[in-house]
Amino acid sequence: MLFLRNNYLKIFTYNSIEIKFMKIINKISRRSFLKDALATGIAATVVPRYVLGGEGNIPPSETLGGALIGCGGRGPGTFSEMQKGLNVVMLARCDVRWKTTADNKTTYTDFRRVLERKDIDVVAIATPPHWHALISIAAMEAGKDVLCEKPMTRFIAEGRAVAEASKRYGRIFQIGTFGRFNEAKDPKKVLIRKIMKSGLLKKCDVVVIRRGGLKVKEWSGLVNAKPQPIPPNLDWDMYVGPSPMKPYHPHRVGGTHRGYWDYEGGGLADMAQHTLDPVTWTYGLDDTAPVEVEPNAPPAHHEVCGMWGWVELKYANGLTLVLDSAEWGDPYEKKKSRSVSLEDLSPEDREKLKSMPDPEPLLTFAEAVKQRKPAGGNAEAAFRTITIVHLANIAIRTGRKIKYDPVKEVIIGDEEANRLAYQPMRAPWHL
Amino acid sequence: MKRRTALLINQCVHRGTYKIQLLKFMATAKINVSELVEKMPPTDKELEAMQKKTEQPADEKSKPQKPLEGSKFTGPDPELADSICESLLSDAPQSIEQLVGLIRDPASPEFKNYKAEYLAHVLAVYTGRPGKQNQRKIVAKTFASFLGNDKTPEYVQGFLARQLERIGDKDVASALGKLLLNEKLCDYAASALISIREGSAEQFQPVVLKANGRCKLVAIQSLAALEDVNSIKVFQKALSDDDRDIRLAGAFGIVKTADASSISILLKAADVESSYERSKMTSLCIQLAEKLNAKGKKQEAANIFKHLRDTRTDPKEKYIRDLADKWLASTVL
The missing domain is CATH 3.40.50.720 (NAD(P)-binding Rossmann-like Domain)
Incomplete structure (x- = not known):
């Protein structure tokens, strides 16, 4: 019927x-x-x-x-x-x-x-x-x-x-x-992923540079903000939730919350998961993280996300990933963009690559719900992508190069930086 | 590109001039913390006003102004910030005490701007670098000396506790402990102590006995986060508290300490009627089973999974039964 x-x-x-x-x-x-x-x-x-x-x-x-x-x-x-x-x-x-x-x-x-x-x-x-x-x-x-x-x-x-x-x-x-999901339908990107995941690449000198579009100025917080009365319709305690309690200010809510470390992490946190989600799939970075992160940024404010120039992130396999805000300081010029192609493989290895299967198609949320299999942007993949963002922001906030262990998921030899990776939550909230 | 070049030129002009002035100041003057604070970069609004003044040709001055862009906080040049920190440290702890003395609550009529607070943070981060342990200890100890002191505004104490969350060590734990019975400051202090870990549990243990309300919750949850095996009785008692959040904090503690002796009371507490608490408690039971299994206590883990399999009978709890069945089927006891 x-x-x-x-x-x-x-x-x-x-x-x-x-x-x-x-x-x-x-x-x-x-x-x-x-x-x-x-x-x-x-x-x-x-x-x-x-x-x-x-x-x-x-x-x-x-x-x-x-x-x-x-x-x-x-x-x-x-x-x-x-x-x-x-x-x-x-x-x-x-x-x-x-x-x-x-x-x-x-x-x-x-x-x-x-x-x-x-x-x-x-x-x-x-x-x-x-x-x-x-x-x-x-x-x-x-x-x-x-x-x-x-x-x-x-x-x-x-x-x-x-x-x-x-x-x-x-x-x-x-x-x-x-x-x-678009990358997974693009034959050129599929080929890059296959090369990266094949284990056939003898030396990886890939450099991926993402310049601009990170809304650094747009999502910068306010300094000198004086506390204001909490609007009667807002449950401020519930809004603040696991973050440190601060006096209410309207700039801390309603979109502009992005400019505060307590709630997000500036334009970088807001935009870079978009920017990097295709990159981590195409270059096969869904199961790992950068091992070295170097910032070019002025000293950060303790509450307000501010300006930064660029962050260079290196992977253990040699791949370099650069986020250049194009909104502060000199542009990143240490390396030039470089992808990977069949030319990087020997003739024998190209033949081996041909015999390797293409990556599994990515499941949409709906397909994943129906089939009870992980979605394309599943938690592990999303976690690895956002880890890049957090490492970049930690490097900006500490103003120094940091080293990261992608297996133990800790920052090595820098306790202060590591505390930003594992932040306590305000009770009753906890992980 | 043209816009970016213009932006860079502007930044260089303003920042360069400012940097030269400040370096001259630092080379010639004895450390005067108040003056040093005021040499911090102008605020975004001040910077915009300065830029507009220099950029605008004379014949365009009468034209209407464009709306100001959003806030864009920019700290000093990194090298310059380092030299400012070294200057402060050369006269520590007096210079640091003076600096803290200049911090004001933004809600206070005396508040001028963010600069003193910001410089104190920059100093904390600077000494947080690997290899700067001695300087870090001086800064942390000086910050800690302001805690639990009636003369220091609560806002300032909260700010300092947050800096100690980044750079504090066991030497400042007792100072942070003084804030644990203050409803406004106990969260900040607890976060710092959890980050410090070493020597922190001892600060919370006496608080559990004295505190009520929020401070009690914060203390129990913090002891849980610190995996304090000396507080197992506290966690067990918390499971029967009238407050849901305290019950959940107690369960969290049992999981974090992987205490097998608490299995039966945890399972009992988890058998509440369908609610947020039930799913949270169930999750904590599963996590305890996983921890015990990892420690080789398979039979104890199995007891938990069997209980969940037998009690989670609602159709909506099928995923819990499935999970328990899967574990029990795949584990040789």
Whole structure:
């Protein structure tokens, strides 16, 4: 049986079970999306996926209950991304700015209450990044799959904890950046990845330089900011969460939070997971991290993310990765960009490479949820990419070259720098 | 490119002039901390105003101004910052005490600008470098001398505790411990002590007995983070506390210390009705089982997994049963 109403409600019969679900067909505005999604979510009967569960695979027609945690900025876009290829009904929205209006039925200020709901299967997280790891972990502990906005985390230890949780509970995690999916469809990039992963390259002198687009000025914090009264609708304690408690200032919330170490890490943290996600896939860096990181930056402020010039990151295999802000100081000129090609292999090795299989296709979030296999931007891959960003920011914050052990995941011989990789959290939050 | 070149020229002109002035000052003057602080770079807004003044041709002065760009904090030239730090250290600890004395709470009417606080941070980071242990100890000890002191504003104490989170060692643990019964400062102090580790647990142990509310929670969770085996009884007691966060902190402590003797009370605490606490506690039980297994205590780990397999019967907890089944099937006891 098929029934269409208002273009978005369908009722199917599947295996003798009547399933009602919503599919948003029309292109929608953010406001109408939230309004319609909630209204329909309440009206529709969502059959939880465990009813049909089978051996972990869910039927393509099944409706999933969804929640959005962090509803400003990228929130609606992140939720829409989670709906691609899935029938997700929004059942709950959560935002710390709704202290005076949340009804704890469809709108919440405390994500923990959202995660308690049994009818929610998938969670989109678009809070400021200092919350990403903790909410992702809590969601996966509660059996939910997660699509989390970038950047994945605020410091290195968080990423490892998210990756462990995803593995432990067999939950799907996809980071909200998708550059690698295009790379995986580009034959030239596939060839580069094959060469890099083949083990046939005798000497790697690849230099990848990413210049500009890191919004350093745009996402710089304010110095000299005087505390202001907390708006009555804002749950400031919940906003600050695991970060150190500071007096409220409007520049610390609502997008400009990016300019503070306590919540994100400037334009570098905000943009570089986008920039680097394709690079880490193409050059086969998803299971490792840089071993040496050198910054060119003035001494950093303790709270406010400020200007920096460039950061050079070297991998154990010889690959050099450079992030040049193009917004401060002299441009990076130590090395020139250099990729890798078949010319770098001997004729015999080229033949060997031909016989090697192409990389496995990357699964979208929807495919991963249905097949219960890791998504293309899974937690481990996202963790390795964001580790580059955090190492670069640690080098900027300490103003010196640092050395990193990609296996032990610690900064070597520099206790002060390592403390930035493993930051304590404000109680009751912890990894 | 043209815009970038112009930007670089501007930076060079302003920063170069400023650097020469400051180096002259440092070569000739005896250390005067107040003056040194004021030689810190201008704020972003001041810098923008200066740039506009020099860039603008005379005939364009009447044209309307473009809106100011967002904040862009820029510290001093790195070499210059190093020489400023060396100057301060040459007269330590008096110079550092003077510097701390210049820091003001931004909420205070006396607050002028960020510069003293920033310079104190730059100094901390400078001495955080490998090989600068002696200088680091001087700075950390001097910072610590301001803690727990009624004369030092709480804002300043909080700032100093955050610097000690970066550069502190066991020698400053007792000074940080003085803040653990202060609701406003205990979080900062706890973070610093957790980062320091050595000598930190002793600071929290007495606090657990005296503190209530937030300070008690912070103390128990910090002892957990420090994996303090001497606090196992504290963790066990916390499991039956009225406060959910304290119960979870107690469970965290049992996991971090991998205490096999607490298995049964942890499992009991984890069998709460369906809630955030249940999934968190369940996760902590699994983590304890993993830790015990890694230590060779397979039977204890198996007991935990069997319990979870038998009690997580809700259809929504199938992933927990699956996880437990998988472990039990793959492990030879």
